[in-house]
Each structure stands twice: as structure tokens, then as C-alpha cells.
Amino acid sequence: MTLAENQHATATWTKQYITGKWVEGSGDKMLENINPYSGEVIATWRSSSQDDIDQAYVSAQKSAVEWQATLPSVKEGVLRKMASLMDGRKEEIIQLLITESGSTRIKAEAEFAAAKRIVDESASFPFRMKGELLPSNTPGKENRVIREPKGVIGVIGPWNFPLHLCLRSVAPAIALGNGVVIKPASDTPITAGWLIADLFEQAGLPEGVLNVVAGSGSEIGDYFVKHPVPKVISFTGSTEVGKGIGKLAGEHLKETALELGGNNAMIVLEDADMEHAEQAAVFGKFLHQGQICMALNRIIVHENIYDQFVESFVNKTKSIQAGDPSDEKTLVGPLIRKKEVERLLELVKQATDEGAHLMLGGTHQENVLMPTVLADVKPEQPIVQQELFGPVAIIMKAKDEQQAIRLANDTPYGLSGSVFTGNLERGYQVAQQIESGMVHVNDQSVNDEAHVMFGGEKSSGLGRFGGDWAIDKFTRTRWISLQHQFREYPGVK
Known part of the structure; x- marks a missing residue:
């Protein structure tokens, strides 16, 4: 079902969702939602304003009081029902x-599958909020450590995996008894916001428990973060923007959950299964055009197998299909905006001017940048030092294992990584030396499981998502003691 065919969506998904009602935004700007492949305007909507944000946060704050006190079985039931609705609307959501x-x-x-698993996992959270009874050195004292929701969570959603990465914060936060306000990315207000509210x-x-305010980050972003109501700001996006959010949140003593950029490396050692490593590298680099925080940026290959790897990787890359994302065989679709194509082509040109070899690609059709491969790239080149977020693969040579590790760590980022070797224990030892929140041995870097921790080191973010780590992030603990017998206080009669 397309948006045009869904009358309910057409009527509501151009409006803000505040206090359980679909309302027109009160901002000054009209914004467009554009299909990045066809250039078609999907919908036009009026931006939210600071007044809309005020209403949304107050609504979430008031509604969260009753929601927190709701039976865990009721909370679970809402999440289970949502998962069922997602199954029933799967094709619509994919479209x-x-x-x-x-x-693609x-x-x-x-x-869709990852987002659904997040909802399924979150449905168990109301029964996983555990307190503790702790002993005391004070006679007659009972120490209780209770766990409860933090209150209201502000979620700033991304455009690259809009449904999954927004639900990764929204579903746990709601399941644990919080109120939530979403500010979806302006490029994907439906799948990062209004669709979630609808479900x-x-x-x-x-x-009132969940509210969605869609608008330009440059206009309302700061106000969304520094507003006095939210206790936690969850943001998924670029490191540059994340640093600004972290600074602003710190000034207002707000907690953050920041999942930021990555410059992820795959190390291919001389004893690796070449066929499996090449397949994994192609997938980990080119899925969603490389517009994934976990995507491979750098492929670091042992010099003994370097030439063979480059030749085979290029041949495998030639076989993947680029173009119309609705075609089931397409792996590489359009970049989100034309300026991203221009940015990447400029980086490729600069790299080749500095001595890298263009093995494949370097051309585009509108917003579709053809899969591009650069070999013999040097660690000091600018293209190596930044997150690419596009279908450009960088292949580098390492003389030995230790140099490969040094090259992998030669970045301010530390999100995900990969090691290919014929010896799993060797891979584990190498993985321990990679400065990254997540490393996968004999697999590529794009992995995400709802019950496992997710998060990076260094400039790739703060905090952890998933499973028990999400429970820790969206709840707080408090100490309440009960003095069961009269206590003597020194110096007091």
C-alpha cells in the first residue's frame, strides 16, 4: 500500500501528534518530505514550534504519572499488540x-525485522524492573533500592534506519513506564515518527504518553534538548551534532544516550577464508548504500593476500545491482540527498589525486552513486579519517597483524569492527585490541540484536542500548530505607 492509497495516513501523517490528537503544526515553515530516488514530493507539512514542544512535553509528563502506575501486564499487552499490528502492516511499512x-x-x-525484535524484547521489560534489598550496618534498618521510570524521554530520530533506530529508544522507554516525545528526522518524519505514533x-x-513533533533541527532542536521536562535525550546521528547535543544537555544536567558516527574497519588476516571475507565485506560496505553507522569504511588486508583480495572484491562488487530501491535485486539505492553524492565524489577525486587507485565506480545517476572501490589508500589521506556514509569502499594494505590493528585504531571513532581469520581464538585476541564497542569475528560489522548491548567508544557515542542495558538507561534507582526500631544518635539525648 502506498501513502497515496492509505487515506488514514494521508489525513494524519502530515500533522503533529500531541496529547493523543493529530494537529496542525504551529511553526512558520512548510516542509517537504521527498522521495530520494524519484525526487517526488511525498507530502508537505507545517513545522512544529516551541509551543508545540511545550505541549508535547507537558502531555508526556502528565500522562507518564498514570502510565507508570499501570499494571505491567497492561504495558506488556500494548507492546504485544503493537508487534502484531506491525506484522499485519508489514508490506505497508516496507513500502x-x-x-x-x-x-532497498x-x-x-x-x-522491519530488527524493529519488530525491539518491540518484542521491550514487551518483557515491565517484568524485568528489579529492585534489591541490601543489608545495613545500622541496627533495625532495612535498605530498599527501588527501580522506576526516569519520567520523560526526548528521542531525536535518524533518517537512515528511521523506524528501527527510533523504536530502539521509544519502545523500551514506554515499556518501562516513561512518557516519550519524538522529534523525527525531517527527511523521514513518517517512519521515524508519525508511523510509530499511529501504531x-x-x-x-x-x-499523551507518546507525542511527535516534527520540524527543522536548526529551528527547534536546541529547545527540544534544553526543555526542562525531559530527563534523558536519546539521539542517533552524526558525531558533530551529537557533540552539540551532549554539550547542551550537560549545561542543563540532562542525561544523554548518544549513538553517533563510525569509521569501522574490517581486518582480513592472511589465514582468512577469502571467499567468506569478500562476501561479508561487500554486504557490510554496500547495504543501504553504506548509510549505516556500523557500515564498513576501511577494509585492511594482510599484504600476503592483498592483491588477490582486491581483484576478487572488485569482481564481487561488479555483480551487485544498483538503482531502483523497489527492485528486489537492488542492493545499492539512492543516497538521501544530492549533496551527499557530490560530497563523496569530491572525496574520491581527492583520494585519487593523492595516489589511491580507483578500481570501480566513481559515477552516479541522479542520487544513485554507483558502488565505488578505492585501493592502495594511505592512512594519512583525508578520506580514511572520516565517516563516509556512502557506497565507497576503501582497501588498505597491512604488513602484519599488529599493523592491521594499529590502522584499525587510527581513528577518533570506535563503534563497530570486524576480523576475519581461520583461527577463532586468534580473532578473539585481535578483537580485544580493537578500540571499538563492538567487534565481530568472521562476520562483517553490521550487526544488531535486540537483547544484546549496542554502543560505541571514543567519538562514536555514550551509553548502551539493547536488553538490560536499555533498562538501565531508561530507569533510575533510588535508596529508600526503613528504620524498624528506634535509633540512637551520638551526641543527642
Whole structure:
């Protein structure tokens, strides 16, 4: 079902969702939602304003009081119902991801599955909020450490995996009894915001617990972060923007959950299974056009197998299909905006001017940048030092294992990584030396499981998502003691 065919969506998904109602934004700007492949305007909407944000946060704050006290079985039921609704609307959701974010069907299927697993995992959270009884050195004292929701969570959603990465914060936060306000990315207001509100509304979430305010980050972003109501700001996006959010949140003593950029490396050692490493590298680099924080940026190959790897990797890359994201065989679709194509082509030109060899690609058709491979890239080149977020693969040579590790760590980022070797224990030893929050041995870097921790080191972010780590992030602990017998106080009669 397309957006045009869904009358409910057409009527509501151009409006803000505040206090359980679909309302017109009160901002000054009209914004466009554009299909990155066709250039078609999907919808036009009026931006939210600071007044809209005020209403949304107050609504979430008031509604969270009753929601926190709701029976855990009721909270679980809402999440279970939402998961069922997602199953029933799967094709509609996949079409929206293709249309709005330029997802290929391969990527949209994977994103839907990951988002659904987040909702399923979160449904168990109301029964996993555990307190503790601790002993005391004071006679007659009982120490209780209780766990409760933090209150209201502000979620700033991304455009690359809009449904999954927004739900990664929203679903746990709601399941744990918090109120939530979403500010979705302006490029994907439906799949990072309004669709989520629609699903929760149909699932029976009480009015006001979840609110969505869509607008330009440059206009309302700072106000969304520094507003006095939210206790936590969850942001997924670039390191540059994340640093600004972290600074602003710190000034207002707010906690953050920041999942930021990555410059992820795959190390291919001389004893690796070449066929498996090459397949994994192609997938980990080119899924969703490389517009994934976990995507491979740098492929570091032992010199003994370097030439063979480059030749075979290029041949495998030639076989993947680029173009229309709705075609089931397409792996590489459009970049989100034309300026991203121009940025990457300029980096490729600079790299080749500095001695790198262009083995494949370097051309584009509108927003589709053809899969591009650069070999013999040097660590000091600018293209190596930044997150690419596009379908450009960098292959580098390492003389031995230790140099490969040094090259992998030669970046301010530390999100995900990969090691290929014929010896799993050797891979584990190498993985321990990589300065990254996540490392996968004999697999590529794009992995995400709802029950496992997710998060990076260095400039790749702060905090952890997933499973028990999400429970820690969206709840707080407090110490309440009970003095069961009269206590003597020294110096007091």
C-alpha cells in the first residue's frame, strides 16, 4: 500500500501528534518530505514550534504519572499488540521505508525485522524492573533500592534506519513506564515518527504518553534538548551534532544516550577464508548504500593476500545491482540527498589525486552513486579519517597483524569492527585490541540484536542500548530505607 492509497495516513501523517490528537503544526515553515530516488514530493507539512514542544512535553509528563502506575501486564499487552499490528502492516511499512528513506527492499526487510525484535524484547521489560534489598550496618534498618521510570524521554530520530533506530529508544522507554516525545528526522518524519505514533495509538497506548513533533533541527532542536521536562535525550546521528547535543544537555544536567558516527574497519588476516571475507565485506560496505553507522569504511588486508583480495572484491562488487530501491535485486539505492553524492565524489577525486587507485565506480545517476572501490589508500589521506556514509569502499594494505590493528585504531571513532581469520581464538585476541564497542569475528560489522548491548567508544557515542542495558538507561534507582526500631544518635539525648 502506498501513502497515496492509505487515506488514514494521508489525513494524519502530515500533522503533529500531541496529547493523543493529530494537529496542525504551529511553526512558520512548510516542509517537504521527498522521495530520494524519484525526487517526488511525498507530502508537505507545517513545522512544529516551541509551543508545540511545550505541549508535547507537558502531555508526556502528565500522562507518564498514570502510565507508570499501570499494571505491567497492561504495558506488556500494548507492546504485544503493537508487534502484531506491525506484522499485519508489514508490506505497508516496507513500502514506506523504500519511498521515504530510499531503502532497498533488502534493507527495508532487515529494518522491519530488527524493529519488530525491539518491540518484542521491550514487551518483557515491565517484568524485568528489579529492585534489591541490601543489608545495613545500622541496627533495625532495612535498605530498599527501588527501580522506576526516569519520567520523560526526548528521542531525536535518524533518517537512515528511521523506524528501527527510533523504536530502539521509544519502545523500551514506554515499556518501562516513561512518557516519550519524538522529534523525527525531517527527511523521514513518517517512519521515524508519525508511523510509530499511529501504531502505538492503535495498540491502545493511553493518550499523551507518546507525542511527535516534527520540524527543522536548526529551528527547534536546541529547545527540544534544553526543555526542562525531559530527563534523558536519546539521539542517533552524526558525531558533530551529537557533540552539540551532549554539550547542551550537560549545561542543563540532562542525561544523554548518544549513538553517533563510525569509521569501522574490517581486518582480513592472511589465514582468512577469502571467499567468506569478500562476501561479508561487500554486504557490510554496500547495504543501504553504506548509510549505516556500523557500515564498513576501511577494509585492511594482510599484504600476503592483498592483491588477490582486491581483484576478487572488485569482481564481487561488479555483480551487485544498483538503482531502483523497489527492485528486489537492488542492493545499492539512492543516497538521501544530492549533496551527499557530490560530497563523496569530491572525496574520491581527492583520494585519487593523492595516489589511491580507483578500481570501480566513481559515477552516479541522479542520487544513485554507483558502488565505488578505492585501493592502495594511505592512512594519512583525508578520506580514511572520516565517516563516509556512502557506497565507497576503501582497501588498505597491512604488513602484519599488529599493523592491521594499529590502522584499525587510527581513528577518533570506535563503534563497530570486524576480523576475519581461520583461527577463532586468534580473532578473539585481535578483537580485544580493537578500540571499538563492538567487534565481530568472521562476520562483517553490521550487526544488531535486540537483547544484546549496542554502543560505541571514543567519538562514536555514550551509553548502551539493547536488553538490560536499555533498562538501565531508561530507569533510575533510588535508596529508600526503613528504620524498624528506634535509633540512637551520638551526641543527642
